[in-house]
Amino acid sequence: MSRPSVLAVTLPGATALRLELEAEVRRRGWPLASVPAAADLLVVCGFPPPQDAQWLDAVERSMPQPAVRIGVVRSGQVTPGLTSGREELIARALTPRPAVAPGSRTDAGAETPRNGHSPTAHHDTPTSGTFDDRDSRSHSHHGTHQHHGDQAPRPVDEDHGPHRPADRAAPADRPRHQGRGGAMEHRGHDMHAMAEVAGLPMAERGDDRDELRLDQLHVPFGPALADWPTGLVLRLTLQGDVVQGAEVDHLSVPSGGPMPFWAEPWLRAARGEQVTRGSAARRRCAAHLDSAGRLLAVVGWDDAAARCRRLRDGLLTGAPGEATREALHRTVRRVGRSRSLRWSLAGLGPLPSDRAQAAGVTGPALAADGDAYDRLLTWLTEIGRAQEELDDTRPLAPDDLTGPRGRLDGSRPPSQALLDVLPDLLTGAEFACARIILASLDPDVEELSPAFVSGAAHV
Template sequence: MELRRALVRAAVSRPGVLLAVSPGATRQRLAVEAELARRGWPCVSGPAETDLLVIVGDREDQEDQGEGEESDWLAGLWRGIPEPKARVRVTDPERAADALDSGLADLERGEHEDDHAHDAHHEHHEHHEHHEHQPDGATAPHLDHSGHDMHSGHHGHAGHDMGLVEGLPMADRADDRDGLRLDVLHMPLGPVLADWPAGLILRLALQGDIVQEVTVEPVAASPSPSPPFWDEPWLRAAGGEHISQGDAARRLCAAHLDSLGRFFAVAGWDDMAARNRFVRDRALAGATTTELTSLVRPLTRRAQRSRTLRRLTTGLGTLPAEQARQRGVTGPALVADGDTYSRLLVWLDAVGRSAAACDVTEALDAAEVVGPRGRLDTPVPPSGALLDSLPRLLEGTEFACARIIVASLDPDLDELSHVPAPGTVHSHG
C-alpha cells in the first residue's frame, strides 16, 4: 500500500503524458502540447513510462467504432500502461486545460477504470517543450528492432505494444543480397509514436537492420468537411473567403516549424525541437513579423551550420524531382529535388520567407491553392503523394534511418479524411 501511494504521489507531482492523436486533431494536439509545456509535464514515448494517456481527437474516430482496428490499438495501448494510470480525451482545444486537470484528479484518487474518458480543450499558449538540452548539433538515433530510440530516450512502440500484432513480431526466412538465408522480421510502426504523423502505420519487413519491404496503412478516419488545419487558409480562400497573405504566411511558417520540430526530435536534437515548437506557437499566437524574424534567424543559422546534422542526413531518402513529379508530389519535397538534408533546407528557407510576410494585409490569390505540403487542387492530396513515395524511399535503407526519412516528408494525414463541399477545391480521402 505504501509503495502504491508513493507511485501515485510521484505520478501526480509531474505525470508522464502519452499522446494518442487521431487524424483531423491537429488543432487539439497543438493546444495540448502548449498546455503541457506551460505546466512542465513531460511527454513520454511509450506505455511503460506513462501516467496519463491523453487521447486527442473525436470519440467516434478513435473508440466508438466497435471492433475496428482503432479500437483494438487504443485498447492495447491502455492495457500496456502500468498502474497508477488515468486517461482523458481532448476534443475541444479550448478545454485542454480542463481535461488535464481531470486526469490529474483521477491520478490523485487512484481511479483507473478502462472506460474513464473526458471531453475537453483550449487555445494555444506560449509553447516550450521540456527536453534535455543538447550540444549544438544533432546526434544519430540508435534504434533497436522494437523502434526504441537508444540515444534520445524516445521509445517507438510497434507490434505487441500497440495491440496491432498479437505477441512478438514474427520472423520468416529469406535470401539476402549475398544469397544467405536471413531472418525476416515483420514490424509495424505506429500509429502512436513520439514525433510521428498522426494516424500513420508502416508495416516493415526487415532483414538484419535493412528495410526490405514497406506497406503504408493509414488509420481509417471518419470523413470530415472541415479543412485540414495546416491547409485551412488556402482552402478558405479558394472557397471565396477573404484571407490575407499574412494569415497564410503565418500558417505556413507555423506548419514548417511544426515539421522541423518533429524532424529535430527524431534526429535526437531535442533542444532544437523545443525551440522550433516555441516559435511555432508564437507564430500561431499572432507574433509580429519583427518578433518572428528575430526568433527564426538564429534557428536557421544554427541548423545550417551544424555539420553533424548535415552528415547524418545527407544521402538519406533521395527523391529526385522527376520521380517526385511522377508520384504527384508538388510541395517542398519536389522543390528540394534531393535527399533528407535538401528537404530540411527548403523548410528552413520557407520559414524565413513566410515569417517576413506575416503582416502583409493584401488578399491571398484564390488561384494559389498551395499549402505547406503542396497543391490542394489536385485529385490526390499532397500528403497522399508523399505517402505513395515512402516505400521506395525506405526500402533498402537502414532501419535507424527510416524515421528520419519519414520526418523529412512529414505527411499530414488530416488531408486524407477531408471531404470538401461540392464545388470547392477537392481532394480524395
C-alpha cells in the same frame, strides 16, 4: 504525480487539439512521454471511432498503474482535462488496490491468465504505440522486442546539433530516449505471415539482397508513437537491419470534419472566404516549424526541436511579427549551419526532382531535389521567405493554392503523393534510419479526408 508524464495520441482531424495540448503541457512544465511504459496520463485528441477502441485500450493497458486516460474533442477542453486527469491520478495513487484473483478481470478490463501473469506485466509490456488491426491478438499475447539494428538518438552538441556515430545502425544506451529517433521499438507482429511458438511470434525466412536466407519480420509501427505523423501506420518487412519492404496505411479520416489544419487558409481562400496573406504566411511557417521540430526530435536534437515548437505556437497565437522574425532568423540560422546535423541526415531517402515529379510530388519535397537534409533546408528556406509576410493584410489570392506540402488543386492531395513514394524510399534503408526518412517527408494524413480528395481538383 505532481508532474505527470503525458502520452499524447492524436487522431486525424485533431491537429489543432494536439497543438493546444502540447502548448499547455509545456506551460505546466510536465514531461511528454515517448512510450506508454513511461506515461502516467494518456490524452487522446479527437473522437475515436469504434474501430479504434481496441488499440487505444491496448495502449492504455500498456501504461504502469495508476494510469488515467482522458479524451479531448474540442478546443477549451485541454486545460480542465489535464487538471482533472492529474487529480484522478493522485486519487488512484492514494487508494489501495484490491487483490485480483487469478482468472478474474482487472480494472483495465483485461482478463488475468490463471498462471498469474498479466498481459501488461514485465516482458509483455509494449514499449510503443504500435498495432496491427488485422489481428487483435497482437495486443495481448506478443511480447516487446527491440531489433538489434535499433539506434538511439544521437547525442547533442549545443553549438552544432546532434552527433551521428560512425555506424548509423549501432545501438546506444540512451534510455530516456527509448522509442524515439532511430530506436523504433515494436510489438504486434502480423500473425498472417508468421507462426507462433508458446504464444510468441516467429520470423519467416526470405532471400536478402546478398542472396542469403535470413529471418524476415513483419512489424507494424504507429499510430501512437511520439514524433510520428498523425494517424499513419507503417508495416515494415525487416531482414537483419534492412527494410525489405513497406506498406502504408492510416487511420480513417472523418468525413464532414474540419478542413486539413495546415492547408486551411488556402482552401478557405479558394472557396471565396477572406483570408489575409499574413495569416497564410503564419500557417506556412508554423507547418514547416512543426515538421522541422518533429525531424529534429527524431534525430535527438531536443533543444532545437523545442525552439521550433515554441515559435510555431507563437505564430499560431498571433505573436508580433517583428519579434517573431528575429527569433525565426536565429533558429533557422542555427539549424541550417549545424554540420553534425547535415552529417546525420545526408544521403537518407534521396528523392531526385525528376522522380518526384513523375510520382506527382509537389511542394518542398519536389523543390528539395535531394535527401532528408535537403528537405529540411527547403523547409528552412520557405520559413525565411514566408516570415516577411507575417503582418501582410492584403487578401490571399483565390488561385494561390500551394500549401505547405504542395499544390492543393491537383487530382490528389499532396500528402498522398508523399505516401506513395515512401515505400520505395524506405526499402533498402537501414532500420535505424527509417523514421528519419519518414520525418523528412512528414505527410499529413488529414489531407486524405474524403471531402478533400473528391474536391481537390475543384477547390
